[in-house]
Amino acid sequence: MLNSFFTRGSLLALIVSNLALLAIALYYKLPLFDILLIYWSETVTISFFTFLKMVIVQFYKPSLRLNNAEINSNEAKIAGAVNVFSIFIKLFLIVIFTFMMYVMSLLQLALIVGLFGTEAMRQSIEFPVQEFSTFITGMSIIFFSHAVSFIFNFIRKKEYTFLKARRIIWIPFRRILILTIVIISGALILLQIKSDSIYALIPYFLIKLLFDIYIDSVERKKSVAGGIDCVYL
Secondary structure, eight states, X not given: OHHHHHHHHHHHHHHHHHHHHHHHHHHHTOOHHHHHHHHHHHHHHHHHHHXXXXXXXXXXXXXXXXXXXXXXXXXXXXXXXXXXXXXXXXXXXXXXXXXXXXXXXXXXXXXXXXXXXXXHHHHOOSOOOSOHHHHHHHHHHHHHHHHHHIIIIIITTTGGGTOOHHHHTTHHHHHHHHHHHHHHHHHHHHHXXXXXXXXXXXXXXXXXXXXXXXXXXXXXXXHHHTSTTOOOO
């Protein structure tokens, strides 16, 4: 039963976090723009955990035994030079990834403000959130969900032993692109409906939840199937 809990723990956290966000939106009657900003924080969260994953994968070194083989000084020097070059490449990839995710998060924020923000928000250089405490609460819930997935799947299931950095670096871009399409298109539909009822948000949240469950299911199946093509949120 404990193994089953760890196996589906990330899915449970995913469902609970989405329902908690829905409850917050209904209770505080959050405007659509603030909801979009909370979902935008998921991009930041995904970037953070992907950064951690890249660091772990890049510098993870499984223990190897040399069967008492002797290594001469020249071989040691070559191995040392290769190791230094390898570290440089790893650090370079991490820096490039960080910069790319920073640019993507800014572009996503600019898209949200441009489509759904007020004129004052577009002209201001301040972060355009109306209720900062609610935004922090929503972001913390999203962070918790991804942290559970990171611990249960990436750490406990040792996904870091077979995931490759060249694959990891592209995973969040696909995830965030689809996420952006879902939340932006859903928000545009809500604007077209022009419903004054806060409960019109319920289908919006449920569609986002179903999308997250589908992605989680695909990830876990790929992980069990072989690991190399595992997609991690």
